[in-house]
Amino acid sequence: MSDAARAVERVARMSYGKLVARLAGRTGSLAEAEDALGDALTKALETWPRTGVPDNPEAWLTTAARRRAIDHARTGALPATYEQELTRMAEERAETIAPKTDPRLPLMFICAHPAIDEALRAPLMLQAVLGLDARRMASVFLMSPGTLGQRLTRVKAKIESARITFDLPEGRDFSDRMADVLNAIYGAYVVGYNGVPAGDPKAASLAQEAIWLASLVAHGFPDEGEAHGLFALMLFAEARRPARIDPATGSLVPLEEQDTSLWDRALLVDAEKALANAARNLSLGRFQIEASIQAVHAARRRTGTTDWSEMRLLYAGLVKVAPTIGAQTGEAAVLMETDGPAAALAVLDVIPEIARRSYQPWWATRGHALARLGQNEEARDAFDRAIGLSDDPAARLYLATRKARLLQS
Numbered sequence: 001m002s003d004a005a006r007a008v009e010r011v012a013r014m015s016y017g018k019l020v021a022r023l024a025g026r027t028g029s030l031a032e033a034e035d036a037l038g039d040a041l042t043k044a045l046e047t048w049p050r051t052g053v054p055d056n057p058e059a060w061l062t063t064a065a066r067r068r069a070i071d072h073a074r075t076g077a078l079p080a081t082y083e084q085e086l087t088r089m090a091e092e093r094a095e096t097i098a099p100k101t102d103p104r105l106p107l108m109f110i111c112a113h114p115a116i117d118e119a120l121r122a123p124l125m126l127q128a129v130l131g132l133d134a135r136r137m138a139s140v141f142l143m144s145p146g147t148l149g150q151r152l153t154r155v156k157a158k159i160e161s162a163r164i165t166f167d168l169p170e171g172r173d174f175s176d177r178m179a180d181v182l183n184a185i186y187g188a189y190v191v192g193y194n195g196v197p198a199g200d201p202k203a204a205s206l207a208q209e210a211i212w213l214a215s216l217v218a219h220g221f222p223d224e225g226e227a228h229g230l231f232a233l234m235l236f237a238e239a240r241r242p243a244r245i246d247p248a249t250g251s252l253v254p255l256e257e258q259d260t261s262l263w264d265r266a267l268l269v270d271a272e273k274a275l276a277n278a279a280r281n282l283s284l285g286r287f288q289i290e291a292s293i294q295a296v297h298a299a300r301r302r303t304g305t306t307d308w309s310e311m312r313l314l315y316a317g318l319v320k321v322a323p324t325i326g327a328q329t330g331e332a333a334v335l336m337e338t339d340g341p342a343a344a345l346a347v348l349d350v351i352p353e354i355a356r357r358s359y360q361p362w363w364a365t366r367g368h369a370l371a372r373l374g375q376n377e378e379a380r381d382a383f384d385r386a387i388g389l390s391d392d393p394a395a396r397l398y399l400a401t402r403k404a405r406l407l408q409s
Contacts, residue, residue: 004048011057012041017129019058021103023065024166030110030128031156032069040064104129105220106168108213112180113164120155121184122191127152129216130209137206141191178221182230182287185213189234193241194392211238218274225281228274229288235271236294239264245394252398260301268298286322289314293330308337325351329361332369341369360389364399376406 016037023033040061054060111125123141126132134149141148169177192207214231221227243262246253253259275295278288293314300306315331328351336344348356348366356362367382383403390396 002049004053005045007048007053007057008041008044011061012131015058015061016131017104017107018102019061019065020128020131021107021166022062023069024107024110024128029156029160030107031153031160033065034128034156036065036069037061039068102216102220104216106166108181108217109168109177110159110164110166112177112184113159114176114180115158115162115164116155117151118180120151121180122188123148124152124155125181125184125213126188126206126209129213132206132209178224178226181217182214182226185210185217186230186234186287188213189237193237207238210234218277222277223281225278225283226285226287228278228281229285229291232271232274232278232291233287233294235267235274236291236298239267239271239298250394250397251401252392252394254398255297256300256306263298263301268301271295271298284317284321286318289318289321293318306337308334312338325355325359325362329359329365333365336365336369336372341372344369345373358389360386360395363389364395367399367402371402371406379403380406 019037020030020033023036024030043064044057044061048054107128108125111128112121116124123132123134123137126137127134134152135145138145138148143151168174189207189210192205192210211231211234214227214234218224218227218231240255240258240263242264243258243260244253245251271291272295275288275291278291281288293311296307296311296314311334312331315327315334318327319331328347332344332347335347344365348362348369351362363382363386367379367386370376370379370382380403383399383406387396387399387403390399
């Protein structure tokens with residue numbers, strides 16, 4: 001690869017979202033902005049090897065993309081005054097975004113607009129802000145590249161036809177959309193994190209990209225405690241990745257059995273800093289509590305033990321703030337350590353059957369609780385159900401091993 005090609009790749013990697021956000025804010029069309037930038041990058045690959053890499057690659061690409069958008073409008077048989085109108089729109093829309101605001105942030109809020117299908121918010125954000133194509137994302141979002149690409153195209157057309165503005169929302173709308181942005185980022189991270197042991201080579205990079213998006217939001221909104229809480233939560237999880245799989249067997253290693261010396265110390269330090277930033281905010285939300293739970297787990301690296309009493313208090317708070325099946329199942333797992341397996345089963349049994357039917361962690365936790373009570377036949381049935389619901393080969397191997405121990409007892 002030539003120096004010029006590496007320069008194009010570097011600016012595309014670092015500035016794609018920023019450039020798309022600027023162009024979309026000026027033209028009012030996300031699809032048009034992406035097409036214009038794509039053509040500009042192609043032109044750079046053709047031009048820079050001959051002329052050299054410009055002193056300001058971002059400015060060069062912005063100018064080339066803007067010219068492409070104007071040329072495209074002219075060939076579309078629009079009035080000759082279109083260029084003047086485009087300039088006017090550019091000036092007006094540029095004023096809607098505060099000068100110190102990263103232009104990618106309004107774009108993320110566009111991707112999490114309530115008019116957009118919730119299932120498409122995360123992939124749209126990854127594509128618009130980071131430039132990931134449908135082929136790279138399709139497998140981790142359980143769609144074919146063609147289906148995902150078509151759906152994203154339709155979403156962009158909807159943004160344009162609905163005249164959704166490229167600026168930051170205000171008031172209550174801001175709070176609601178911030179929650180949607182954070183949920184979309186977390187969704188992308190979970191998909192990537194869970195896909196790694198399943199052998200999807202795209203999953204690890206997807207998780208990294210989601211962490212980068214979380215850092216962008218936390219940095220852009222320093223007073224948003226939940227943004228810092230999400231960033232901390234993801235960093236704690238990422239720090240444990242090296243210890244998550246047994247290299248000898250390929251089996252999942254439960255958190256409490258992981259070798260803490262394998263955890264990434266630098267990431268843990270960053271996670272604790274992010275959690276401290278979250279604590280400066282008077283509000284308390286789901287991601288802040290979940291990050292605090294992970295901080296208690298991370299403390300085992302220093303103390304050698306897990307403070308289950310503290311964990312129980314945190315999960316009680318999490319269930320009040322966000323009474324999801326995940327929070328309730330996690331609370332049951334903690335109660336198994338503090339109050340015994342019978343208490344865990346009591347919590348699990350309260351969860352509605354329709355919610356738990358296809359929720360793999362519920363069945364795995366139930367299997368562990370039943371095994372501790374010596375109800376081996378029921379435990380084997382629960383483990384079988386958990387194995388059948390798991391897409392992760394490492395998790396299936398671990399659960400199969402636990403089931404095999406019951407057969408030997």
